Amino acid sequence: MMSLPWVLVIVLLFWYRFRSYFRCMLERRSGRLPPGPWAWPLFGTILTIDRRHPQKTLRKWAATYGTIFSFYLGERFCVAASDMPTIRRLMKDKRFENRCHAGMIMHLDGQFDKSIIMGNGEIWREHRRFSMAALRDFGFSKAGGEEQVQNEAALLVAEFQGHQGRSFDPKISIATSVANVISYMLFSDGFDCSDPRFRQYEETVAANIAELSSGTPLEIFPWLRFIHPFSVQFNRIQRRFKYCQRPMMDLIQEHKKSFDPNSPRDYVDAFLCVQEGRRRTEDSVGTYTDEQLMRNLGDLYVAGFETTTTFLRWALIYLILHPRVQAKLQGEIDVVIGSSRAPTMTDKAPMVYTEAVILEVFRLSDFLPFLIPHCATEDVQIDGYVIPEGTEIWPLVTYHYCNAKVWGDPQVFRPERFLDDKDQLLQSLADEIQPYSTGRRACLGEPLAKMEVFILLTTILQHFTISSQTTPDTEHLPAFILAPPSFEIIATPRT
Numbered sequence: 001m002m003s004l005p006w007v008l009v010i011v012l013l014f015w016y017r018f019r020s021y022f023r024c025m026l027e028r029r030s031g032r033l034p035p036g037p038w039a040w041p042l043f044g045t046i047l048t049i050d051r052r053h054p055q056k057t058l059r060k061w062a063a064t065y066g067t068i069f070s071f072y073l074g075e076r077f078c079v080a081a082s083d084m085p086t087i088r089r090l091m092k093d094k095r096f097e098n099r100c101h102a103g104m105i106m107h108l109d110g111q112f113d114k115s116i117i118m119g120n121g122e123i124w125r126e127h128r129r130f131s132m133a134a135l136r137d138f139g140f141s142k143a144g145g146e147e148q149v150q151n152e153a154a155l156l157v158a159e160f161q162g163h164q165g166r167s168f169d170p171k172i173s174i175a176t177s178v179a180n181v182i183s184y185m186l187f188s189d190g191f192d193c194s195d196p197r198f199r200q201y202e203e204t205v206a207a208n209i210a211e212l213s214s215g216t217p218l219e220i221f222p223w224l225r226f227i228h229p230f231s232v233q234f235n236r237i238q239r240r241f242k243y244c245q246r247p248m249m250d251l252i253q254e255h256k257k258s259f260d261p262n263s264p265r266d267y268v269d270a271f272l273c274v275q276e277g278r279r280r281t282e283d284s285v286g287t288y289t290d291e292q293l294m295r296n297l298g299d300l301y302v303a304g305f306e307t308t309t310t311f312l313r314w315a316l317i318y319l320i321l322h323p324r325v326q327a328k329l330q331g332e333i334d335v336v337i338g339s340s341r342a343p344t345m346t347d348k349a350p351m352v353y354t355e356a357v358i359l360e361v362f363r364l365s366d367f368l369p370f371l372i373p374h375c376a377t378e379d380v381q382i383d384g385y386v387i388p389e390g391t392e393i394w395p396l397v398t399y400h401y402c403n404a405k406v407w408g409d410p411q412v413f414r415p416e417r418f419l420d421d422k423d424q425l426l427q428s429l430a431d432e433i434q435p436y437s438t439g440r441r442a443c444l445g446e447p448l449a450k451m452e453v454f455i456l457l458t459t460i461l462q463h464f465t466i467s468s469q470t471t472p473d474t475e476h477l478p479a480f481i482l483a484p485p486s487f488e489i490i491a492t493p494r495t
Contacts (some may be wrong), residue, residue: 029068034079034385036070037061044072044220049408051215052478055369055398062399064396068383074220076102078373078392082399084432085404090382090393091374091439094437099441100375100392104218104234106263107225108241114292116444117299123287127296131444135300138185148184149451150342152177153459153488158466160491167488170316173308174456175202181452182304182445186267186297187251201247205302208240213479244302248294267300268293304445307368308452309436310483315358315457317472317484318413325415326466328495329357333462339494343458345451351458352425358453361436364413365474367482369398371437397434406432464491 028035039045049057061069062082070079081087090096098120101112112118116127138145158171179202180190184271211233218224218234225234226415255268264270275288319326332353337343374393378384385394402410407417420426436443442448460466467490 031384032386033388034068034070035065037065037245039072042075044074044076046073049381053476055366055482057394058370058394059399059402062396068385072390075218077388077390077393078394079387080370080394080396082396083403084397084400084434086383087371087395087397087400087436087452091371091395091437091441093375093380094408094440095380096374096393097440098375098377100373102392103220104222104225104237105212105215107222107234108238111295114287114298116296117303118270119433121308123292126287126445127292130271131300133294134267135185135444135448137267137270142306145185145448146345146455150344150459152180153342153456155180156456157459157463160460161493163491165490165492167490169486169488170491171309171313171486172199172202174312175305177456178308178312178452179301179305181448183303183484186265186300187250187255188266188268193405194395196225197247201244202245202305204240205306207235208244209306209479209481210360210477211237214370215478245294245298248297248301249290251297252290252293267295271296274361277410280316300445303443304449306481308449310367311361311365311435311453312456313484313487314367315361315453316460316466316489317474317487318361318364319357319461319466320468320472321474321487322413323467325357325413326461330461330465333458337458337462339462343455343462344372345454347458348454352419352423353415353429354454354458356418358457359418359430359433360413360415362433363401363407364410365484366398366401368435369482370398371395371397371434372441374441397438400432465494466491 005490033141037045037048040047058080060073061071062080067083068079068081069355070077072078081090099118101118101120105118106112113120114123114127116124116131118129138205156177160170183190212219216230216233218230225232252268256272257270259272261269261273261276264273264277271288271293275293278285319329335342336347336351350375371394374395376387376389376391376393378389381387400406404410418426418429436446436449468488470488471489472487473485475485477485
C-alpha cells in the first residue's frame with residue numbers, strides 16, 4: 001500500500017502540473033471567468049465535442065451558457081463569443097488583434113509569424129499593408145479586375161454548355177474559374193480545367209484541410225508528432241504543406257525572368273519592385289524576401305480560392321432545392337441586366353433580391369461556422385468577465401446564424417427576410433452576416449470575393465436554369481470550411 005508521504009507528493013505534483021486549470025475552474029465557479037462545460041485536466045472538453053461536427057457542440061454550449069462562454073481544448077483555455085454585436089466588439093479591440101499560435105499547424109513550418117493570415121507583430125502589419133495596396137492596384141479598384149471575373153464567367157458558361165444538358169459535377173469548373181481570377185491578379189497566369197498541375201494542387205490543399213480538421217489528436221496534443229503512428233500522419237501533412245510551397249517558389253523564379261520594374265503587371269511584380277528598391281537604397285531587402293513572397297502568395301491563394309468556391313457550390317444547391325427563388329432571381333437579372341451583356345458591379349446595387357439570396361446562402365449554409373480564432377494580448381474585462389492574457393477568442397458565428405431570436409425561422413431558406421415591405425434591403429439585418437470577418441483582421445480579399453460571387457452567380461443564372469436528377473445533400477462535410485457533399489447538376493440553357 002502506498003504510504004501517506006507518497007500520496008501527498010503525487011497530489012502536490014498533480015496540483016502543480018495542472019495549477020492553471022484548477023485556478024481557472026475555481027474562477028469560473030466564482031463568476032470571474034465566463035461559464036462553460038466541465039473540463040477535465042489535460043483533456044479539457046475534447047471528450048464531449050463532436051469530432052466530425054464540432055460546430056454542433058459549440059452551438060449547444062452557446063445555447064446553454066450564453067453570449068460569452070469558455071471551454072478547454074486540451075489545456076488551451078478558450079472563450080467563445082456567439083452574437084454579432086459581441087463578435088464585432090472583440091474583433092475591433094486592439095487587445096484581441098493577435099492570432100493564436102497553438103495546435104499542430106504551428107509545428108508544420110515554425111515561421112507562422114511571417115504569415116499575413118496567422119502572423120502577428122511588425123512583419124504581419126507591414127505585409128498586410130503592402131498586400132492591401134497591391135491588391136487594390138491590381139484588381140479591386142481597377143476595371144481590369146472586373147473584366148477578368150467577366151472573362152472567367154464567360155469561360156464557365158462555355159464549360160457548362162459543353163455538357164449539353166447532361167448531368168455533371170460543377171466543382172472543378174467553378175474552382176478553376178475562381179482560381180484563375182486570383183491567379184491573374186497575383187501572377188498574371190491561369191489554369192485550364194484539365195490542367196493536371198491545378199488538379200494536383202487543389203487536391204493537395206483539400207487533402208490537408210480535410211486531415212487538419214478531422215479531429216486528429218495532434219491538434220490538441222502536438223507533441224504526439226514524435227510518437228508512432230501520429231508521426232506518420234504529421235509527416236504526411238507536412239509533406240503536402242511543403243509540396244504546396246514549391247509551385248509558388250518556382251513561379252516567383254520564372255516571374256523574375258520577365259520582370260520590368262517600370263511596368264508592374266501584378267502582385268508578384270509589385271513585391272519585386274519593393275524588393276529591388278530596398279536592395280538599391282538599403283543594401284538589404286529586409287522582410288521582402290522570396291520566401292516571404294512565397295508565403296504571401298500561398299495565404300492569398302488558398303484563402304480566396306477555397307471560400308468562394310465553396311460558397312458558389314452551396315448557392316447552386318439551395319437554388320436547386322428552391323426553384324421559386326431561382327426563378328425570381330432570374331427575373332431580377334432579366335430586368336436589370338438583360339441577356340445581351342455581361343453583369344457588372346454597377347448592377348449590384350439595384351439587385352436587392354440577388355443580394356438577399358447571397359446573404360441567405362451565407363447564413364443557412366454556415367460553411368464558415370467560426371472565424372479564425374484570435375488571442376488576448378493582456379487581461380481584458382468584457383461584460384463583467386475577465387479574459388486572461390493568452391486566451392483563445394473564438395468568434396462563433398454558427399450560433400448567431402441559427403439564433404431564432406434574430407431570425408425567427410432560422411432553419412428555413414427565405415431570402416425575403418433581408419427585405420422590407422418595399423422590397424428594399426434591410427441593411428441592419430444584412431450587417432448580421434459577416435463571412436469575411438470584421439475589425440482589424442477582416443479578410444484582405446473581401447472586395448474581390450464579393451465581385452466573384454456576384455458576377456459568377458448572376459452570369460450562370462443569366463444563361464442557365466440549374467436543376468438536378470437527385471436531391472442534393474445539405475449535410476456538411478467535416479472541415480474548417482464546411483463544403484457540401486459532391487453533387488451533380490443539369491444546366492439547361494435559358495431561351
